[in-house]
Amino acid sequence: MEKDIVQNKISVAPMVDRTDRHFRNFVRMINKDVLMYTEMITAQAIINGNLDYILGFDKIENPIVLQIAATNPEDAYKAVKIAEKYDYDEINLNVGCPSERVSGNMMGASLMAYPEKVAKILEAMKAATKKTVSIKHRIGIDGRKILPDALSKKVFDTYEDMKNFVEIIRKVGIKKFIIHARIAVLAGLDTKQNREVPPLRYDEVYKIKKEIPDLYVEINGGIKTAEQIDNHLKEVDAVMIGRQIYDNPMILTKFGKYYGKKIEVTREEIIERMIKYVEKMELEGIRPHLFLRHTHGLFFGQRGSKFWKRAINDPKAGSFVLKNLLKELKNERKI
Incomplete structure (x- = not known):
């Protein structure tokens, strides 16, 4: 029997x-509480790749969801079965990526045109694990010029289209739906434009939750503030945020209230933790840049932000640079 749905008010989107x-x-x-996602990983990469490199993670990262992309039930089953030895809390199928490269290979958002096929993929995933299996999708797609044959002129962008898709998927026992409140335009817009150009239609995500209340519905798309989160949580079960957290990670300190706590970590304390992490990387012969490149936003909106970015962008930056920056922060408050 599948485990209970992983319920978490806030999740960090797969990027x-x-x-x-x-x-x-x-x-x-x-923040130790928000639900984390891996990058989207193809089933074929899992089947044929270096597993510890592709699927490995540190225990501190839990709760964490493995997101996969798959084109058929057989590959999906194999990938999930292989991933069973890793302690993921949930397995998610990506049916929302609008990339032409992904959609052109019959993965991601293009699969919204084939709900029965998606249902079979999810059914295979459920057969391979007792963990929660969920789906992340768009409210619809414009598949013109990229979908094959009779579907090449089709647009699936009405609420009725999405509801039909959801109804077919839930028949195989899927209860958790993460819904990006924009359609995906599969040809003519790149992935960045697909996050910005199609209008947000939050009301349709609210409506699906209202009409099928037993679903666990998580909303995604254009969400940037705690006030927006509060408003969405009046209508749905959870909220997913992506670029805003990446660009301004200190927003994570504002989410303690959703877990009944107050997060008071300072930038000084974060840098101290960063130093320990980077020192470990250095001992293991791993380039610190692979970590430091993700920390550009630590001083978002603060004095010294440009100085911070310039310092950690140095290809030779490592623990010694962080120690010097921490010293300046403590003693001179220059950053």
Whole structure:
């Protein structure tokens, strides 16, 4: 029997080239409660790749969700079965990535045109694990010029289209839906434009929760402030935030109230934790840049932000640079 749904008011969205294990460790230096996601990983990469490199993570990163992309039930089953030896809290299927490269390979958002196929993929994933299996998708897609054959001129962008998609998926026992409140335009817009150009339609996400209340619905897209989070939580079960956390990670300190606590960690304390992490990387022969590149936003909106970015962008930056920056912060308050 599948475990109970992983319920968490706030999650950090999966972001390609962003939410790797180093960034996730950085998040945990600030907030230990939000639900973390891996980057989207293809089923084929899991089946054929270096597992510890692709799937490995530190225990401190829990709670954490593995997000996969798959084109067929067989690969999805194999990938999830392989991932069973890693302590992920949940497995998520990506049906929302609008990248032409992904959609062109029949993964990501393009699969919204094939709800029955998605249902079979999810059914296979559920057969491979007792963990929660969830889905992340858009409210719809414009598949013109990229979907094959009879679907090449189709647009699935009405509320009725999304509800039909959800109804088919829930029949195989999926209860957790993470919904990005924009359609995905599969041809003509790049991934960045797909996060900005299609209008946000939060009301449709609210409506699906209202009409099918037994679903666990998490909303995603354009959410930047605690006030916005509070408003969304009046209508849905949870909120997912992406770029805002990456660009301004100290916003994570404002989320303690959702876990019945107050987060009072300072930038000085975070840098002290960073030093320990980077020293460990140096001992293991891992380039500190792989971690430091994710910390640009630590002084977002603060005096010294440019100085901080310039210092950690140095390819040779390591624990010694962090120690000097911490010393300046403590003694001279220059950053």
